[in-house]
Amino acid sequence: MTAQSFGATIAALRKQKGMTQLELARQMGVTDKAVSKWERDLSFPDVASLPKLAEVLGTSVDELLEVKSAAQEEPDAPTTKVPALVELVLKAVALAMGVGVTALTIMDEIEPRHAFCLLGIGLACLALVLLSHTDETDE
Numbered sequence: 001m002t003a004q005s006f007g008a009t010i011a012a013l014r015k016q017k018g019m020t021q022l023e024l025a026r027q028m029g030v031t032d033k034a035v036s037k038w039e040r041d042l043s044f045p046d047v048a049s050l051p052k053l054a055e056v057l058g059t060s061v062d063e064l065l066e067v068k069s070a071a072q073e074e075p076d077a078p079t080t081k082v083p084a085l086v087e088l089v090l091k092a093v094a095l096a097m098g099v100g101v102t103a104l105t106i107m108d109e110i111e112p113r114h115a116f117c118l119l120g121i122g123l124a125c126l127a128l129v130l131l132s133h134t135d136e137t138d139e
Contacts, residue, residue: 007041009064013057014039027056087132090125097122 104110
C-alpha cells in the first residue's frame with residue numbers, strides 16, 4: 001500500500017472491500033457521518049476501535065496507521081508554519097522597538113540608557129532572524 005493520509009487509506013480499503021460508508025459504519029457501531037469525517041481527515045476513530053477497524057477492512061493496525069505525513073508529501077515545503085510566524089513576530093518586535101524609541105526620544109520621555117536597552121532588544125530580534133536564514137543556507 002502506498003503511503004497516503006489516514007482518511008484516504010480508510011476510503012481505499014473500504015472501496016476494495018466493496019463496502020459503502022454506511023456498511024462500514026454499521027460494522028463499527030458509528031454513524032456514516034463519522035466514517036465520512038474519518039475519510040476526509042476531519043476526525044479520527046477512537047484509538048480503542050482501531051483493531052476492529054483494521055479487522056473489518058482486512059488489514060493490520062500497523063498498515064492502517066502507515067500514513068504519509070505532510071512533510072513526506074512535499075519535501076520542499078516547510079514542515080510547519082511556526083518558523084515563518086516566529087520570524088514575523090521577531091521582525092515586528094524589532095520594528096516596534098525602533099518606532100517606540102524614536103517616538104519616546106522625540107517626546108523626550110526616555111532616558112538614553114533605556115533607549116539603548118530597547119534598541120538592543122530590537123537588534124537581537126533582527127540578529128535571530130538573520131541567523132535563522134544563515135542556518136537554512138548552510139544545510
